[in-house]
Amino acid sequence: MASMVSVQGLSKIYDDGFKALDSVDLEIEEGEVLALLGPNGAGKTTLISAICGIATATSGTVTVGGHDNVRDFRAARSMIGLVPQELTIENFETVFNTVRFTRGLFGKPRDDAYLEKLLRQLTLWDKKDNRLLTLSGGMKRRVMIAKALSHEPRVLFLDEPTAGVDVELRKEMWDVMRDLKGSGVTIILTTHYIEEAEAMADRVAVINKGEILLVQDKAELMKQMGKKTLTVDLDAPVDSLPDSLAQRGVELGADRKSLIYTYDTAARKTGITDLLADIRKAGLHLTDVHTKQSSLEDIFVGLVTEDAA
Ligand SMILES: Nc1ncnc2c1ncn2[C@@H]1O[C@H](COP(=O)(O)OP(=O)(O)O)[C@@H](O)[C@H]1O
Ligand SMILES: [Mg+2]
Known part of the structure; x- marks a missing residue:
């Protein structure tokens, strides 16, 4: 056009x-x-x-x-x-x-x-x-x-x-x-x-x-640039992150009672199913899960900060 x-x-x-x-x-x-x-x-x-x-x-x-x-x-x-x-x-x-x-x-x-x-x-x-x-x-x-x-x-x-x-x-x-x-x-x-x-x-x-x-x-x-975060709330705080989860790039929330996993919404496999299985295997119990889509704001801030660096 x-x-x-x-x-x-x-x-x-x-x-x-x-x-x-x-x-x-x-x-x-x-x-x-x-x-x-x-x-x-x-x-x-x-x-x-x-x-x-x-x-x-x-x-x-x-x-x-x-x-x-x-x-x-x-x-x-x-x-x-x-x-x-x-x-x-x-x-x-x-x-x-x-x-x-x-x-x-x-x-x-x-x-x-x-x-x-x-x-x-x-x-x-x-x-x-x-x-x-x-x-x-x-x-x-x-x-x-x-x-x-x-x-x-x-x-x-x-x-x-x-x-x-x-x-x-x-x-x-x-x-x-x-x-x-x-x-x-x-x-x-x-x-x-x-x-x-x-x-x-x-x-x-x-x-x-x-x-x-x-x-x-x-x-x-x-x-393309949008990432989603999955937050898994646990029933009790954990001292440290099990290796199996750390290897997946999972992070422990500041409250030590939640796990944070960031994934690409455009990816063919998000890895969520495997992640949930690993959480169970590690003996952790979840009480809730929620996801948050990253916004244009995250993308914009990322770009402008990258530019300043
Ligand atoms: N007449 C001018 N003389 C010198 N610098 C200017 C003039 N007009 C704008 N600028 C500078 O050019 C930059 C871009 O201004 P501007 O286009 O008004 O930005 P924006 O609309 O995105 O806020 C700013 O740093 C501003 O201070
Ligand atoms: Mg202006």
Whole structure:
């Protein structure tokens, strides 16, 4: 499938000499939700600014819908909707006028039917005649999205759409994003919330210190790197771990009353059956067993720490 956005060898060195992006390669497919996950200062905003043509790259190329974002800036930019990190909206205008005005800035002919459809999709239609300053935070965020989509772009960039918002509003924004994806918009969202990447993304790109450390299908990522731990609770504490269990890589819990076994969920044989048999042979009695799937968080922390080492 052809890429909607293609980033090749993109580097950005700021005027003070700081290298914020280091030869980034990234392909974004039409219709997908890509989460660009990284800690604060990783280069997320710099990367999307460079893709959108707001920041000039030091080297490398970007195409959007096949248009080079420097040589063919207007064509590339017209395919892009960008919701910046901060809320930046004029206060006294009405919702409908604001969105219509933004569409005009892109040189698009007036199309109130499209804007009505868009505002309805974002559940803003009721508020179309309200002045922006009367809206709640969640509604203001929706207006930012409506503005970004006013010129019918194919790709929507959301820079930290839920940073600093409460849980309820975060869930509301997730619903909005799912809905937009359903209507075929390609979405790139940056986030430092792992749970957001986990909830929203088809693919996850991890960025740290200006470098893309990994780009992978989310489910694949969790399957490949996902480990599960099995904890076996014992009826009485043990002094030391029997050899047969130690050889299997089992560890004794801090309470000395539990055994911890980590296994690969993708492996053909997990070794659990043999493990349980060995526990019985060692004369231990279990009272309970439970498993825990490792999350994207474990994977992310692993990657970023490895990188720091
Ligand atoms: N205009 C600038 N001049 C110099 N350094 C900058 C500038 N903008 C951002 N940076 C630095 O580049 C790095 C990446 O910033 P940014 O892209 O905003 O990260 P993120 O969005 O992932 O938090 C940070 O270390 C930041 O301090
Ligand atoms: Mg940022």
